[in-house]
Amino acid sequence: MDQFYLRNVAQYEALVGAFVPPPAMTSGNLTKANAPGMVVSARIRPFLEEDKAAGFPSAVFPRAAPNGVIDIHDLYNHPRGRPILKSFNYSVDKVFTPEVSTEQIFDDLLVGLIPFVQNGGVGTVFAYGQTGSGKTFTISRLQELAVEALLPPFESQPTPSGSPSADVQLTIIELAGNSAFDLLSERKPISILEDSHGTIHLSGASEHPISTPASALSLIEIAASFRRTASTLKNDASSRSHSICRIRVLNPSTNTQGFLYLVDLAGSEAARDVATHGAERMRETKEINMSLSVLKDCIRGRAEWDVQSQAQSQSQSDSMIKGKKSGKPKPKPRIPFRQSALTKVLKHVFDISEGSGSTEGGRETRTVVIACVNPSLGDVAATKNTLRYAEMLRVAGLVSIAMGEKGGKEKEGPMGWGNREVRRWIGENSGEPKISADILAPTETGAEMLRMSMLEFEYRCMKSPGVTAGQAKALRSKFWKFHAES
Numbered sequence: 001m002d003q004f005y006l007r008n009v010a011q012y013e014a015l016v017g018a019f020v021p022p023p024a025m026t027s028g029n030l031t032k033a034n035a036p037g038m039v040v041s042a043r044i045r046p047f048l049e050e051d052k053a054a055g056f057p058s059a060v061f062p063r064a065a066p067n068g069v070i071d072i073h074d075l076y077n078h079p080r081g082r083p084i085l086k087s088f089n090y091s092v093d094k095v096f097t098p099e100v101s102t103e104q105i106f107d108d109l110l111v112g113l114i115p116f117v118q119n120g121g122v123g124t125v126f127a128y129g130q131t132g133s134g135k136t137f138t139i140s141r142l143q144e145l146a147v148e149a150l151l152p153p154f155e156s157q158p159t160p161s162g163s164p165s166a167d168v169q170l171t172i173i174e175l176a177g178n179s180a181f182d183l184l185s186e187r188k189p190i191s192i193l194e195d196s197h198g199t200i201h202l203s204g205a206s207e208h209p210i211s212t213p214a215s216a217l218s219l220i221e222i223a224a225s226f227r228r229t230a231s232t233l234k235n236d237a238s239s240r241s242h243s244i245c246r247i248r249v250l251n252p253s254t255n256t257q258g259f260l261y262l263v264d265l266a267g268s269e270a271a272r273d274v275a276t277h278g279a280e281r282m283r284e285t286k287e288i289n290m291s292l293s294v295l296k297d298c299i300r301g302r303a304e305w306d307v308q309s310q311a312q313s314q315s316q317s318d319s320m321i322k323g324k325k326s327g328k329p330k331p332k333p334r335i336p337f338r339q340s341a342l343t344k345v346l347k348h349v350f351d352i353s354e355g356s357g358s359t360e361g362g363r364e365t366r367t368v369v370i371a372c373v374n375p376s377l378g379d380v381a382a383t384k385n386t387l388r389y390a391e392m393l394r395v396a397g398l399v400s401i402a403m404g405e406k407g408g409k410e411k412e413g414p415m416g417w418g419n420r421e422v423r424r425w426i427g428e429n430s431g432e433p434k435i436s437a438d439i440l441a442p443t444e445t446g447a448e449m450l451r452m453s454m455l456e457f458e459y460r461c462m463k464s465p466g467v468t469a470g471q472a473k474a475l476r477s478k479f480w481k482f483h484a485e486s
């Protein structure tokens with residue numbers, strides 16, 4: 001296949017030059033908001049010297065507008081003529097082009113997770129994609145930026161986010177098939193056990209207190225070096241194992257325990273492995289595919305649960321207003337987190353019965369997926385698979401349901417507001433300390449505010465000094481209640 005592409009580069013480039021993008025028509029319909037607390041993004045890595053030397057052109061073309069759509073062009077042999085171009089488009093919530101730095105991605109997707117985790121939430125970041133697509137590059141830098149944001153620069157100083165110093169603990173493990181290793185203890189084997197109360201224990205794994213970024217960075221580097229060594233010893237093992245960095249934050253002022261998971265997933269490609277390697281490698285590949293498939297079901301299940309919960313609370317508030325009984329609750333989505341070691345370790349993220357006190361629905365979670373892709377035509381098949389997987393993770397959010405039901409015709413309340421009304425409402429309702437309308441809604445109309453993800457809404461609120469996650473959440477609920485009433 002590679003030779004076919006290389007022989008036809010000129011034809012391919014001419015066909016791509018003449019391509020007129022059709023409207024995006026994919027399963028991940030961009031007009032739909034994603035589930036609350038969930039962002040699925042794609043990062044296109046730059047062309048490396050080795051890609052250039054191989055001679056492949058680019059197959060990946062992000063659209064300038066709307067952000068979120070990527071065209072992929074592939075070349076197919078035609079039995080009776082010249083090769084033909086087949087084009088595909090995929091939609092995600094956000095696309096990061098090759099010139100976007102990891103720092104910008106952190107500012108865009110992860111900054112809001114820091115106060116969320118400090119207040120007891122569970123934030124998870126997954127990097128997914130084929131071997132060599134930039135997963136480790138992305139996650140390693142995000143790990144560093146996360147500890148810099150969570151920890152004070154020096155001992156006994158306030159954290160960068162202004163909250164009092166918390167007890168922060170770091171664990172980094174690697175999962176290869178059903179085996180698990182502690183990357184902070186010389187890659188010692190560990191066990192994943194579940195006790196009779198359903199609590200998952202990483203038996204034998206070390207947890208390291210970290211008080212400054214410097215102490216955390218040296219541990220992160222130790223873990224990376226054990227992963228690299230294992231990879232060299234066992235022929236590229238890092239691409240076939242998952243690494244999980246867990247940062248546990250005990251906040252004394254709110255008496256909460258939050259988690260930030262940064263997960264560098266195993267390489268997602270399979271066909272070449274199966275074709276060119278023996279039985280052992282095939283078994284590994286099967287295990288990876290199984291764990292990635294279970295992960296997809298769990299991420300989707302959790303997102304569906306969150307959408308359902310949001311819909312239920314909205315329908316309850318609608319019923320209260322109209323004096324009617326709310327409808328029967330829908331059956332819970334299936335979240336098969338016990339089916340793989342990876343999702344078992346991430347039980348906090350997926351187990352909706354793990355609540356605090358009487359609240360069902362598990363801990364509050366926010367999930368960021370970064371689908372990493374290599375732009376080269378030589379890897380186009382794997383790129384299509386990666387983006388298809390990313391699309392499958394998206395679950396239509398409640399906003400789209402509400403807009404669909406009302407046909408966008410609601411003229412009173414937030415749906416009919418311009419930016420001036422939105423700003424006035426924020427000014428009158430944000431409470432103390434004030435949430436700045438300049439930050440929360442610099443240009444947005446009411447309809448755009450309703451389309452804004454929960455993550456984005458609360459993140460913008462918390463950019464105003466002194467505003468807590470609780471205050472941000474309350475303002476959003478008030479906004480939605482007002483919308484329902486109007």
Ligand SMILES: Nc1ncnc2c1ncn2[C@@H]1O[C@H](COP(=O)(O)OP(=O)(O)OP(=O)(O)O)[C@@H](O)[C@H]1O
Binds near residue numbers: 098134136372
């Ligand atoms: N955004 C980027 N900018 C510059 N170089 C990058 C970028 N992303 C990845 N690279 C480079 O591409 C190469 C492959 O990246 P990386 O090792 O992160 O891939 P990977 O998906 O983790 O692969 P594997 O699954 O085999 O571990 C590395 O040399 C890395 O430095």
